[in-house]
Amino acid sequence: MEKLTVGDLTIWWLNGGVTYLDGGAMFGVVPKPLWSKKYPVNEMNQIELRTDPMFLQLNGKNILIETGIGNGKLTEKQKRNFGVAEESAIEKSLDELGLTAEDIDIICMTHLHFDHASGLTKWENDQLIPMFPNATIYTSQVEWNEMKNPNIRSKNTYWAENWEPIQHQVKTFEKLIVIEDSLKMIHTGGHSDGHSILQIESNGEKLIHMADLMPTHAHKNPLWVLAYDDYPMTSIFAKEKFISEAINENAWFIFYHDAFFRAIKWDKEGNIIEELKKK
Numbered sequence: 001m002e003k004l005t006v007g008d009l010t011i012w013w014l015n016g017g018v019t020y021l022d023g024g025a026m027f028g029v030v031p032k033p034l035w036s037k038k039y040p041v042n043e044m045n046q047i048e049l050r051t052d053p054m055f056l057q058l059n060g061k062n063i064l065i066e067t068g069i070g071n072g073k074l075t076e077k078q079k080r081n082f083g084v085a086e087e088s089a090i091e092k093s094l095d096e097l098g099l100t101a102e103d104i105d106i107i108c109m110t111h112l113h114f115d116h117a118s119g120l121t122k123w124e125n126d127q128l129i130p131m132f133p134n135a136t137i138y139t140s141q142v143e144w145n146e147m148k149n150p151n152i153r154s155k156n157t158y159w160a161e162n163w164e165p166i167q168h169q170v171k172t173f174e175k176l177i178v179i180e181d182s183l184k185m186i187h188t189g190g191h192s193d194g195h196s197i198l199q200i201e202s203n204g205e206k207l208i209h210m211a212d213l214m215p216t217h218a219h220k221n222p223l224w225v226l227a228y229d230d231y232p233m234t235s236i237f238a239k240e241k242f243i244s245e246a247i248n249e250n251a252w253f254i255f256y257h258d259a260f261f262r263a264i265k266w267d268k269e270g271n272i273i274e275e276l277k278k279k
Helices: 023-027 076-081 090-096 114-120 141-148 164-169 232-248
Strands: 003-006 009-013 018-022 046-050 054-058 061-065 106-108 121-124 127-130 136-140 170-173 176-179 183-187 196-202 205-209 252-254 261-266 272-277
Touching: 003 205, 003 252, 018 023, 023 046, 114 121, 127 164, 136 141, 136 164, 136 183, 141 170, 164 170, 205 232
Parallel strands: 061 106, 106 136, 136 170, 205 252
Antiparallel strands: 003 009, 009 054, 018 046, 054 061, 121 127, 176 183, 183 196, 196 205, 252 261, 261 272
């Protein structure tokens, strides 16, 4: 289990599962000869994408960022279509930290697509129940509204089984919310209308989780946006703003999907100056 210490806090990456998605979809209009130089692709034109939640503690609170693809939540057809090579083992990861799912106090959901939100619920005695029954779940109001009322496109990723059992735990925000004095969630839109990013500061050091605006290190170019993005120009504008600001502030970029890097620092010329690789 990889970990990164920044300031006075430590972030651990839990095992949330592995998917293999179409590389063309993940890089949109960028030609394959360009993106494939930066991120490996297999013979089926798929790229490996982790779905690994991040765990940290602030003010004695146990916090998760995202929740993985879940375990026992997908049909065989869904596993095949989404290239699922491994399902979540969140409880095992938490056990290694001396914790259980009941110990999680706060969950920050950048958005509620199935590959981020399926870990919010689990099957028990033929009934779906909350995976983290004692947690407050934060997401933007826009995202929560669309989760409950998906449109013809988004209904393929906003599933009732991922929100109905946990709706009493959800707390929404409009533009911005600060959690435990140092974790900031900012509504950006772009990937989804309700998509948010996270900024964390500890003892003068900073981290940023761009979520699916920059799912891997290979998506650093503001113009390299996903075909999955509902509002690609919004994604581009948000990337231009927040990536540049984070680099100027010497911040760590942390990743949920990247199969090779957990965290990276870039300099202003685009060179990697510090890194934490996945083992």
